[in-house]
Amino acid sequence: MDDKSKKLAPAELNRRKFLMNSMGLVGGAAVAKTAMAEEAFLPPAVPSWTRSLGPGVLTNPYGQPSKFEAHVQRRNVEWLTADKIASISFTPLADLKGIITPSGLVFERYHAGIPEIDPSKHRLMIHGMVSNPIILTMDDLMRFPSVSRIRFLECPANGGMEWRGAQMEGVQFTHGMLSCCEWTGVLLSTILEEVGVDPRASWILAEGADGSHMSRSIPMEKALDDAMIVYAQNGEMLRPEQGYPVRLINPGWEGNTCVKWLRRLEIGDKPWYHREETSKYTDLLADGRAREFTYEQECNSVITSPSPEKPLSGKGKGKGKYWVEGLAWSGRGRIKHVDISFDGGVSWREAKFTSVVEPKSLTRFGIEWDWDGSPAMLQSRSVDETGYVQPTYAQLRAARGTNSIYHKNAIHTWKVNADGSVSNVQIS
Amino acid sequence: MDDKSKKLAPAELNRRKFLMNSMGLVGGAAVAKTAMAEEAFLPPAVPSWTRSLGPGVLTNPYGQPSKFEAHVQRRNVEWLTADKIASISFTPLADLKGIITPSGLVFERYHAGIPEIDPSKHRLMIHGMVSNPIILTMDDLMRFPSVSRIRFLECPANGGMEWRGAQMEGVQFTHGMLSCCEWTGVLLSTILEEVGVDPRASWILAEGADGSHMSRSIPMEKALDDAMIVYAQNGEMLRPEQGYPVRLINPGWEGNTCVKWLRRLEIGDKPWYHREETSKYTDLLADGRAREFTYEQECNSVITSPSPEKPLSGKGKGKGKYWVEGLAWSGRGRIKHVDISFDGGVSWREAKFTSVVEPKSLTRFGIEWDWDGSPAMLQSRSVDETGYVQPTYAQLRAARGTNSIYHKNAIHTWKVNADGSVSNVQIS
Numbered sequence: 001m002d003d004k005s006k007k008l009a010p011a012e013l014n015r016r017k018f019l020m021n022s023m024g025l026v027g028g029a030a031v032a033k034t035a036m037a038e039e040a041f042l043p044p045a046v047p048s049w050t051r052s053l054g055p056g057v058l059t060n061p062y063g064q065p066s067k068f069e070a071h072v073q074r075r076n077v078e079w080l081t082a083d084k085i086a087s088i089s090f091t092p093l094a095d096l097k098g099i100i101t102p103s104g105l106v107f108e109r110y111h112a113g114i115p116e117i118d119p120s121k122h123r124l125m126i127h128g129m130v131s132n133p134i135i136l137t138m139d140d141l142m143r144f145p146s147v148s149r150i151r152f153l154e155c156p157a158n159g160g161m162e163w164r165g166a167q168m169e170g171v172q173f174t175h176g177m178l179s180c181c182e183w184t185g186v187l188l189s190t191i192l193e194e195v196g197v198d199p200r201a202s203w204i205l206a207e208g209a210d211g212s213h214m215s216r217s218i219p220m221e222k223a224l225d226d227a228m229i230v231y232a233q234n235g236e237m238l239r240p241e242q243g244y245p246v247r248l249i250n251p252g253w254e255g256n257t258c259v260k261w262l263r264r265l266e267i268g269d270k271p272w273y274h275r276e277e278t279s280k281y282t283d284l285l286a287d288g289r290a291r292e293f294t295y296e297q298e299c300n301s302v303i304t305s306p307s308p309e310k311p312l313s314g315k316g317k318g319k320g321k322y323w324v325e326g327l328a329w330s331g332r333g334r335i336k337h338v339d340i341s342f343d344g345g346v347s348w349r350e351a352k353f354t355s356v357v358e359p360k361s362l363t364r365f366g367i368e369w370d371w372d373g374s375p376a377m378l379q380s381r382s383v384d385e386t387g388y389v390q391p392t393y394a395q396l397r398a399a400r401g402t403n404s405i406y407h408k409n410a411i412h413t414w415k416v417n418a419d420g421s422v423s424n425v426q427i428s
Numbered sequence: 429m430d431d432k433s434k435k436l437a438p439a440e441l442n443r444r445k446f447l448m449n450s451m452g453l454v455g456g457a458a459v460a461k462t463a464m465a466e467e468a469f470l471p472p473a474v475p476s477w478t479r480s481l482g483p484g485v486l487t488n489p490y491g492q493p494s495k496f497e498a499h500v501q502r503r504n505v506e507w508l509t510a511d512k513i514a515s516i517s518f519t520p521l522a523d524l525k526g527i528i529t530p531s532g533l534v535f536e537r538y539h540a541g542i543p544e545i546d547p548s549k550h551r552l553m554i555h556g557m558v559s560n561p562i563i564l565t566m567d568d569l570m571r572f573p574s575v576s577r578i579r580f581l582e583c584p585a586n587g588g589m590e591w592r593g594a595q596m597e598g599v600q601f602t603h604g605m606l607s608c609c610e611w612t613g614v615l616l617s618t619i620l621e622e623v624g625v626d627p628r629a630s631w632i633l634a635e636g637a638d639g640s641h642m643s644r645s646i647p648m649e650k651a652l653d654d655a656m657i658v659y660a661q662n663g664e665m666l667r668p669e670q671g672y673p674v675r676l677i678n679p680g681w682e683g684n685t686c687v688k689w690l691r692r693l694e695i696g697d698k699p700w701y702h703r704e705e706t707s708k709y710t711d712l713l714a715d716g717r718a719r720e721f722t723y724e725q726e727c728n729s730v731i732t733s734p735s736p737e738k739p740l741s742g743k744g745k746g747k748g749k750y751w752v753e754g755l756a757w758s759g760r761g762r763i764k765h766v767d768i769s770f771d772g773g774v775s776w777r778e779a780k781f782t783s784v785v786e787p788k789s790l791t792r793f794g795i796e797w798d799w800d801g802s803p804a805m806l807q808s809r810s811v812d813e814t815g816y817v818q819p820t821y822a823q824l825r826a827a828r829g830t831n832s833i834y835h836k837n838a839i840h841t842w843k844v845n846a847d848g849s850v851s852n853v854q855i856s
Contacts, residue, residue: 050637053513054541061501063532066672068547069665073489085481097612097660098576100528104491113482119496145751148526148783148792184525209478232525237497244494323573355576356784364576
């Protein structure tokens with residue numbers, strides 16, 4: 001078949017009709033030009049990859065994304081932390097779909113780089129106010145009953161750069177210290193039952209095996225509720241930067257409490273006030289006092305498309321129907337509903353949930369929007385099953401002042417410009 | 429701190445007590461030797477990775493597994509197919525946890541290798557008995573309402589080698605043409621509404637853009653029920669070997685009907701009887717007739733640990749408590765319950781579900797087992813919400829004979845030997 005000599009097939013003509021009628025494409029001249037250039041690839045013409053064999057089996061015993069997706073990657077901000085060895089990379093939320101974050105794209109936060117731990121030599125010690133202190137190997141841990149749960153993981157500094165009005169260009173940077181995985185491991189309560197906790201004990205210190213000895217104090221209530229000692233993530237063993245071979249997960253709580261490379265759990269009767277719960281991860285209020293042990297990540301949401309990375313600039317650039325979608329989450333339970341505004345919070349329409357709706361998990365929402373081509377202010381506002389409503393910036397600042405960099409969950413605004421580009425703006 | 433001069437700490441002594449008491453470890457001399465060799469790594473001694481900095485941020489913009497997990501990979505069987513270009517690799521089920529299969533480890537089946545498709549040049553044509561035939565770009569497709577669903581994907585030849593009594597050593601090969609991902613895309617019914625289907629139409633041909641032009645006939649009922657045009661898998665765009673940039677997913681149906689690299693959907697009023705639904709993917713019965721269009725994957729299950737790859741040989745090798753776990757699935761809906769036998773089907777105990785339980789999805793189950801150290805025959809038997817009970821080999825052969833290689837879902841048996849090793853045996 002000679003691709004170049006082919007005439008436009010009827011289906012091709014219909015495509016143009018389809019785009020112009022249903023998708024709001026304008027500018028017939030531009031369409032005709034595009035269609036001509038692409039003719040060689042269009043059915044019923046047969047592209048080169050349909051007329052050849054591809055590489056065979058086992059060229060990739062562990063598969064990788066297409067080379068055409070190389071732009072989808074974690075990114076950091078050079079100026080955010082004092083040293084690269086204690087920094088953050090951000091999840092590329094704009095390019096992700098559904099609620100599972102691929103393990104290779106889960107944001108990273110660490111305080112002394114990524115230790116390379118040999119799992120056969122790693123040990124987890126559980127001691128302190130217990131009857132039977134133990135030191136577990138990974139093989140030991142695998143012999144306890146396990147559970148698998150889909151839960152989000154978020155750094156409490158997520159959005160912190162926006163707190164006082166910074167406007168990062170891209171949802172990867174405004175909200176990208178966020179992920180959601182299926183975590184598998186042993187409930188901490190199962191292990192505590194094994195060691196026999198002193199009835200007077202009320203706190204647990206979790207300590208990491210990395211060079212920073214990252215450690216946080218965890219109340220016993222959380223340990224006995226849903227805290228997990230986790231060894232697997234999205235079906236396979238944890239990734240090195242996510243705590244391989246074992247970490248703590250406190251569902252719905254600040255990511256830093258989910259201590260990675262977990263080496264030691266000490267049972268006690270008061271918090272330890274270690275470095276990372278005093279110099280960091282406390283919230284300075286307007287009156288000079290600081291909130292401490294603010295573990296829960298409050299109800300939050302963001303529209304991931306359109307966004308600065310996903311302008312309204314597809315084939316049907318310009319007015320027409322678009323699928324507006326995003327993510328909602330709450331550290332207190334399930335998302336109950338999400339409303340979307342296209343006019344900066346004046347009017348609202350309820351979005352549909354398009355994924356499973358698990359507690360303390362990301363929930364994907366979407367809504368169809370017939371864009372008239374004029375500038376618009378897009379917002380999402382989530383409500384969780386406790387009835388908590390995501391606040392405006394004005395409400396958040398009234399309650400917490402402007403000193404904190406943690407626990408920013410104010411309603412976010414994307415401005416859609418007339419040319420389809422999307423900007424980050426703040427509406428109080 | 430001088431690691432080498434450290435005495436065993438009290439916690440270390442307790443570890444031995446723990447393993448001997450709770451985990452069934454025998455042989456005190458061996459324990460003492462192991463403990464001495466490992467002393468340098470044990471808390472409160474501080475291993476080298478806790479006394480140093482690891483590599484910093486953005487060494488891996490797209491993360492990879494630990495080098496200690498390099499053995500967890502897809503594998504194939506050289507003799508299974510006539511040519512490597514049309515072959516199969518198997519998911520390493522024994523090493524996986526939860527229900528999500530990491531995209532890099534999802535089994536592959538293809539008929540002409542893996543095409544490398546430029547998504548900006550790929551087109552999906554929908555034509556035939558419709559009012560408005562269309563040709564969609566990937567950008568067009570992204571503008572339709574999307575859904576994300578966790579669904580299993582299985583080749584109907586999964587277990588086919590066992591049909592007449594072959595005994596593959598490893599759950600990777602007995603059941604590894606199996607996976608489960610969160611798939612995101614557009615419901616086929618949404619697209620069919622857009623093109624306007626002729627009321628007399630009853631079948632759809634799905635054709636791939638690979639060199640084999642892989643194609644299957646799909647009944648209209650399925651298309652209007654839950655079939656999806658999928659572009660994302662576990663949060664990111666499809667992997668090349670899974671159909672990048674777009675494929676069909678028919679939840680619960682034979683993997684081959686979920687045509688990859690989807691290029692064309694033709695709407696018609698009868699099946700096409702293309703190559704891959706006549707020479708293959710039909711089931712020869714004992715009387716010489718063949719079942720055709722046997723789309724549904726029946727209720728099935730398998731224990732993934734213990735298994736040949738996961739012998740009872742951890743630190744506490746020998747009798748004691750173990751966590752027995754596995755996967756159950758049904759193409760007809762949710763798994764309702766799973767029973768486990770430790771005596772080759774004489775007596776049964778109900779397992780717990782330890783993951784989310786979605787329809788047409790893998791479901792993870794587990795049960796604690798106190799092994800007395802003598803040989804045992806482990807089986808799992810699943811029941812789905814339609815009441816269908818996974819059959820024995822005798823029941824399956826009575827119904828279908830022994831000619832078929834597709835739709836083997838008989839109860840599988842692992843023999844645990846006295847030394848903790850695990851063998852594949854068949855009990856009819």
